[in-house]
Amino acid sequence: MGQRMTQTPETPSDLARAPRIFLVAAEPSGDALAGDLMDALRALRPDVEIAGVGGPEMARRGALSPFDISELSVFGLFDGLKIINLVHQRAQETADAAKAFKADAVILIDSWGFMLRAAWKLREVLPDTPLIKYVAPQVFAARRERAKVAADTFDHLLAIHPFDAPYFTEHGMDVTFVGNPALERDLSGDGPAFRARHGVAETDPLLLILFGSRKSELTRLFPRFADAVKRLKADRPGLKFVTPLASSIAAQAQEMIAAETAFADLIVVESDERRDAFHAADAALACSGTVTLELARLGVPTVAAYRLGWLAWAAARFFLMKSKYISLANIAADEMLIPEHVQTRCRGDVLAQSVGELLDDAGRRADVSKRLREVTEHMRGAGGSPSANAAQAILGLVTS
Structure with a gap:
C-alpha cells in the first residue's frame, strides 16, 4: 500500500x-x-x-x-x-x-x-x-x-x-x-435592496435564523431558537429576524413557524433571496454546517448550534470526536471565531446571550468579520x- x-x-x-x-x-x-x-x-x-x-x-x-x-x-x-x-x-x-x-x-x-x-x-x-x-x-x-x-x-x-x-x-x-466548492460559490447579493423589499430600515439590527437543511436539525433546533428569539426580543424590541428556508424543510418549517408566537414577525423567504438576506444581516444564529462557512466568507458574525439524539451524542462525545471545534472556519483558524453551542449548551438562554454579545458590540462584530474573511481567504488558496x-x-x- x-x-x-x-x-x-x-x-x-x-x-x-x-x-x-x-x-x-x-x-x-x-x-x-x-x-x-x-x-x-x-x-x-x-x-x-x-x-x-x-x-x-x-x-x-x-x-x-x-x-x-x-x-x-x-x-x-x-x-x-x-x-x-x-x-x-x-x-x-x-x-x-x-x-x-x-x-x-x-x-x-x-x-x-x-x-x-x-x-x-x-x-x-x-x-x-x-x-x-x-x-x-x-x-x-x-x-x-x-x-x-x-x-x-x-x-x-x-x-x-x-x-x-x-x-x-x-x-x-x-x-x-x-x-x-463552498469557497468558490457565488455569494453576491444586495443587502440594501433586501431590507427595502421587506421593510427593514437601514439602522434596524437584523439577525439571520438558519435552521439547517435536515428535518432532524429543524425539529431539534427549532424550540431552542424560538426561546432564544423570545429572550432577544425582550431586551431589544427593535431587532428584526429573517430566515431563508431550505427547500428540504420549507413546508414543515412554515407550519412550525406559524404556530410559534416568538416568530410572529419573522421574515420568511425562499432560497432565491438567501444571498440577499446574508448580505443584509448584522449577525446570524445558524445550524452548524456548510452555511457557517458561507457566512464566514461574507464576514457575517455567527453563533453556531447543533443537537444530536442523546445516544448519538454520547457516542460522539466520549468515543468519536477528535477535534476541538466543529466549524471549519474555527478548525482552520484554530480559534473560536464562531461561538459553538452543542447539545447541553444548545439552550435558548445560552444562545441568546451569545448572539446578544455580538449584536451589542459593533467593534467586536467588525473584528470577527475581518478575521472570518481572512481565514476563509487563506482556506481558498490557489489553483483554480x-x-x-x-x-x-x-x-x-x-x-x-
Whole structure:
C-alpha cells in the first residue's frame, strides 16, 4: 500500500464517445455541489452525458432524480437506523439507475452513510465502473476508521480540504485535492435592496435564523431558537429576524413557524433571496454546517448550534470526536471565531446571550468579520475553481 496524493490530471480532449457520468447526492448541500460539478463538467466536455440521483439543483440542470432525496436527509447513527430499510431500498434503486444509464463513472457526493450503502450496491451491478467519492468523511474530527473503509470501498477520493489526504493515502487510496466548492460559490447579493423589499430600515439590527437543511436539525433546533428569539426580543424590541428556508424543510418549517408566537414577525423567504438576506444581516444564529462557512466568507458574525439524539451524542462525545471545534472556519483558524453551542449548551438562554454579545458590540462584530474573511481567504488558496478541478479529475479518470 503506497501513499498516493495526485494532482488534478489533464483531461484528454478526444474520446470515441461522450463520457457518461452518474452523480449521486442525498441532501441539499450535496445537491448544490452536484449542480456546480455539472456546470464544470459541461464546460470542459460539452458532449458529456449526465444523469443521477439528487435534488432541485441537479433537476434544474436536466438530471431528474428517480426518487425524492429529502427523506434521506438525516444525521447521526440512530436517526439513520430509523430509516435503514428505506436507505437500502434507495441504494438499490440508485445502483439500478446507474446500471441502466450505462455509467462510465459514478460520483458519490458527501453523505457518508447513504453513499457507503449505495457503493456496495453499485459494486454488485457495475463491478468494473469507477466509484469516485467526492468529499471525504471528516475523519480529522471523528471516526478515523472510516478512512480505511473508504479506501476499501471507493476507487478514488476528491478531497476538499488540504489536510484530508494523509488519512486516506496511508491506506493506499488515491486522493486528488480539488479545493472546497463552498469557497468558490457565488455569494453576491444586495443587502440594501433586501431590507427595502421587506421593510427593514437601514439602522434596524437584523439577525439571520438558519435552521439547517435536515428535518432532524429543524425539529431539534427549532424550540431552542424560538426561546432564544423570545429572550432577544425582550431586551431589544427593535431587532428584526429573517430566515431563508431550505427547500428540504420549507413546508414543515412554515407550519412550525406559524404556530410559534416568538416568530410572529419573522421574515420568511425562499432560497432565491438567501444571498440577499446574508448580505443584509448584522449577525446570524445558524445550524452548524456548510452555511457557517458561507457566512464566514461574507464576514457575517455567527453563533453556531447543533443537537444530536442523546445516544448519538454520547457516542460522539466520549468515543468519536477528535477535534476541538466543529466549524471549519474555527478548525482552520484554530480559534473560536464562531461561538459553538452543542447539545447541553444548545439552550435558548445560552444562545441568546451569545448572539446578544455580538449584536451589542459593533467593534467586536467588525473584528470577527475581518478575521472570518481572512481565514476563509487563506482556506481558498490557489489553483483554480474547485468544481473545475473536480470535473477535470473525473474526466481524466474516465478517459485515461
